[in-house]
Amino acid sequence: MVPRYARQDMTAIWEPESKYRIWFEIEAYAAQAMGDVGMIPVEAADTIMAALDNGAMEPIDVAKIDEIEAVTRHDVIAFLTYAAEKIGPQARFLHQGMTSSDVLDTCLAVQLDRAAAILDADLEALLEALERRAIEHKYTPTIGRSHGIHAEPVTFGLKLAQAHAEFARNRERLAAARKDVATCAISGAVGTYANIDPRVQEHVAAKLGLTSEPISTQVIPRDRHAMFFATLGVIASSIERLATEVRHLQRTEVLEAEEYFSPGQKGSSAMPHKRNPVLTENLTGLARMVRGYVTPALENVALWHERDISHSSVERYIGPDATITLDFALARLTGVIDKLVVYPERMRRNLDRMGGLVHSQRVLLALTQAGLSREDAYAAVQRNAMKVWESDGELSLMELLKADPEVAGALSAQQIEEKFDLDYHFKHVDTIFGRIFG
Numbered sequence: 001m002v003p004r005y006a007r008q009d010m011t012a013i014w015e016p017e018s019k020y021r022i023w024f025e026i027e028a029y030a031a032q033a034m035g036d037v038g039m040i041p042v043e044a045a046d047t048i049m050a051a052l053d054n055g056a057m058e059p060i061d062v063a064k065i066d067e068i069e070a071v072t073r074h075d076v077i078a079f080l081t082y083a084a085e086k087i088g089p090q091a092r093f094l095h096q097g098m099t100s101s102d103v104l105d106t107c108l109a110v111q112l113d114r115a116a117a118i119l120d121a122d123l124e125a126l127l128e129a130l131e132r133r134a135i136e137h138k139y140t141p142t143i144g145r146s147h148g149i150h151a152e153p154v155t156f157g158l159k160l161a162q163a164h165a166e167f168a169r170n171r172e173r174l175a176a177a178r179k180d181v182a183t184c185a186i187s188g189a190v191g192t193y194a195n196i197d198p199r200v201q202e203h204v205a206a207k208l209g210l211t212s213e214p215i216s217t218q219v220i221p222r223d224r225h226a227m228f229f230a231t232l233g234v235i236a237s238s239i240e241r242l243a244t245e246v247r248h249l250q251r252t253e254v255l256e257a258e259e260y261f262s263p264g265q266k267g268s269s270a271m272p273h274k275r276n277p278v279l280t281e282n283l284t285g286l287a288r289m290v291r292g293y294v295t296p297a298l299e300n301v302a303l304w305h306e307r308d309i310s311h312s313s314v315e316r317y318i319g320p321d322a323t324i325t326l327d328f329a330l331a332r333l334t335g336v337i338d339k340l341v342v343y344p345e346r347m348r349r350n351l352d353r354m355g356g357l358v359h360s361q362r363v364l365l366a367l368t369q370a371g372l373s374r375e376d377a378y379a380a381v382q383r384n385a386m387k388v389w390e391s392d393g394e395l396s397l398m399e400l401l402k403a404d405p406e407v408a409g410a411l412s413a414q415q416i417e418e419k420f421d422l423d424y425h426f427k428h429v430d431t432i433f434g435r436i437f438g
Contacts (some may be wrong), residue, residue, distance in 0.1 A: 001324050005286060010327040013114050014320035015061045022107045026204060027054040027094050030186055033203035034096055034381055039196070042095040051087050076100040097196030101307065102186045105220040108209055108319060109182050112228060115323035116178035119235075122330035123171045127164055129337040134160035138429060141422060142256060142347040143358065151426040152350060152358050156257075156342060161436045163242050168436075170235045172426060177231040181224045190306045191216040193214040218307035222300045225315070229297035232322050236290035239329050243280035243287070245337060250277045256347045260339035279336050286329040293318040351422075355388040356397040362419040363401060363411075370410040382408050 001011065012018055028048050035045025051057060051413040061082070069078035076095075084091035096105075134144055136156035143150050184205035188196045250258040259279050261267075267274030296318055300311035351358065360381050367377035384400040385408075401407045401416050 001320050005099065005328045007327055007331060009018075010115060010118050010324050011320075012322070013111050013118075016065075018064070019107060019111070020058075020060045020065065020079060022110050023076075023103050024052060024057050024083065025208065026103050026106050026186075027080075027083070029117050029204045029207040030098065030102075030200050031094060031096075033200040034093070034197070036203070037175075037197045037199050039095040040096055040199075044090040044242045047090040048094060051083075055234055057083065057086050074100075074226060076103055096269070097188055097194075097219055098186060099189045101219045102188070104312075105216075106184045106186065106204065106208070106210070108315065109184060109220065109223075110208055111319060112225075112323070113178060113182040113210070115319075115327075115390070116174060116181075118229075118327055118332065119174060119232075119323065122327055123167055123174065123235075126330055126334045126337070127167055127171070128335050130160050130164040132168065133337055133342075134158075134164060134433075135437070137342060137344075138433060140342070140344045140347065141351055141426070143351040150351075150354055150358055152361065153422055155426060155429060156344075156347065158429065158432060159245070160337075161433060162170060163238075163245075166238050166241070167235075170231075170238055173231045173234060174301050174343060179211070180226040182210050183213040183220055183224065184208060185213040185216040185220045187213070187216050190218050197229075217303075217305075219303065220312055222297075222303065226297045226301050229318060229322055232296050232326050232408065233291040233294035235288040236326060236329065239333050240287035241286050242281040242333065243336075246280045246340065247277045247284070250275075250280075254350065255343060256350060257340055257342045258337055260341055278339040279332055283329055286332075290322050290326050290329070293371065295323040306366055333387075336354050354393040355391070355395050356395075356420055357385055357388055359420045360385050363397075363407070363416065365414065366419055367407065372406075372410055 001014070018069070028051065031040060031045045031048040034040045035042045065075075065078050065082045069075055072078045079094045080091075080095055083094060087094075101214035134157045136157070137160065138155060140156040141153055144154035146153050184201060186196060186204050187193050187198070193201075202212050204210075209321065245260065246257060248254060249256045257328070258275065259277050261275045266272075267276045267278075296314045301316055303311060362376050362390050364374075364381045366373050367380060372380070381401070384404055385397060385398060388395045388397045398416060398420050401411075403414050407416070
């Protein structure tokens, strides 16, 4: 985790103090259930729960636990030793029939669930910004590009509506992945419940707001985690897609939109005129990092037999780093969209700069409807379009078509002019917006 790209609410989930608090909640709720089912004395369960309720473990001395772990070389045992010092003799009933993974995996589920809640709120804020700006520019004409080349007219609102639809899908994906990963396993050494009652798991899951894992080995199956991190990777790719669009639109040759440039901001140490798309370039880099965590998560699925710990070191990295980075990226992208400076006049100039080439398809279709074969119609429009292309828009496609005997023989001047109506392309904008925004 790099502090430059981190926000406190998400970072707090992964701090050692937070982790140890969750560990103790798991142990305390497990003890409570064990007391209820007769695995341990009720008095011991009450003492342990009292320590949770009255904050006897607070403040958690991370340095002390680290000191114990330096001797035990085992983090969970170090924590249990520390807890025993805080709770007293009844602490001997902690962790009855449990294995370390019961604590570690259930804790990770809680952390990922809480992280997903923050990411969901991030997505909601981004969707709100996209909807507001899309409605603002619902009928702002701009050029649609394919292969980076002028294609046909669209509106800037449609561009933003498309991004809204994509991030709405991502929100649904995150909800599914969150549900899938938020599972609790308190099942013992190889998942058989040989030394612990299955009702303990059910109780802990309910207390922590998790689903009870139906079958585990010594660990919760890592296909759940793989799907979660893969979903984060897809969201990161969507961030990069929108960031790349903004970066292109801010190019000097295009300049249809740009990131907000605040008073006093500097774009270059050498060139005072520069206004660079630094935020969206940064988002492109952050997206690469989040996607980089997906492959290790996929490789964690194949553990040996009932369990090994090859996944452990990986998850100590990717759990915090992927969620913290994505949280920052989503918040940054929301800010970019919220303050994006849009230049409708420049959009219109760019749309018109190639002499009406963007209307070529309408003429092609009209010629076929007038009786020409598609091949002849295409050739007639293309030979005139290429003259406009090679003139860099100095010539007018409309005028060339009017002067072309073959075209003029099939379409009147008025019919040709009608095919250059910009509003024709926007007749279904309301329909599309209705699908996206209701």
